[in-house]
Structure formats: structure tokens, C-alpha cells
Amino acid sequence: MNGKKFSGPIKAEWIDGEPRKMRILENVSYIDPKGVAWWAMIGDIVDGSSIPRCLWVFEGSPFVGLHRVPSVFHDVACQKRNRPYKQVHQMYDDAMKDCGVSTYSRRKKAFAVKRFGPKW
Numbered sequence: 001m002n003g004k005k006f007s008g009p010i011k012a013e014w015i016d017g018e019p020r021k022m023r024i025l026e027n028v029s030y031i032d033p034k035g036v037a038w039w040a041m042i043g044d045i046v047d048g049s050s051i052p053r054c055l056w057v058f059e060g061s062p063f064v065g066l067h068r069v070p071s072v073f074h075d076v077a078c079q080k081r082n083r084p085y086k087q088v089h090q091m092y093d094d095a096m097k098d099c100g101v102s103t104y105s106r107r108k109k110a111f112a113v114k115r116f117g118p119k120w
Helices: 053-059 068-080 085-098 103-116
Strands: 012-015 018-024 028-031 037-040
Touching (some): 028 085, 037 068
């Protein structure tokens, strides 16, 4: 991760009784290529991009890999819906690139989010 774009590591804890949900423990930010700040705040809940378990064999677990950090910001932005969904999905793609996700993997994930991700 580029230290200038991400304010620090993601610190989170598993939520008891919720097998795929984690609670953010410290505020963290990502600055996208346009200079827009994206935040994951204390108490925000994330679930690893909601990648269905049946697709983990193709895409990998949402909790490991270079796309993990971008997924946190995407999850939070999708819940808050305070920016247009196209901007949120573009941020996910930009953050994956900034985290070093390969072009091939990034394009697959970005396509899936743009095609099947939430829209509001």
C-alpha cells in the first residue's frame, strides 16, 4: 500500500455470532487519485465485499489478499451511500490498483462490482 494514500492499517475485530462481519476499531482513510477522502470509522461494520462463498474458489476469500483493504472502504461506502454508486465502485478499482492488485484480478473484481454490486 502506498503510505500517502492510506492513513494506516485496518484494525478490526470479528463480531460474535456474525461469521463474516467485522467491526472497525480505529478510523482509517484512503485518498483516491482525484484527492477524495474515503473513511472507515470506528464502529463501521464490514463483511468482505459480500463475495458469495461459492465464488471464493475463483476469486479467493474476501479476507485475504491485496483487495482486502479496498474492500473495507467499498463496504463502508456502499452502506453509507453518501456518494453516487459509480463513484464508489470506481474508488474500489482505484484502491485495488493502489494496493498492488494485478491488472487481471482488478479488472475481474471491478467488472463484478460494476455489474452485480449495489446501485442506489
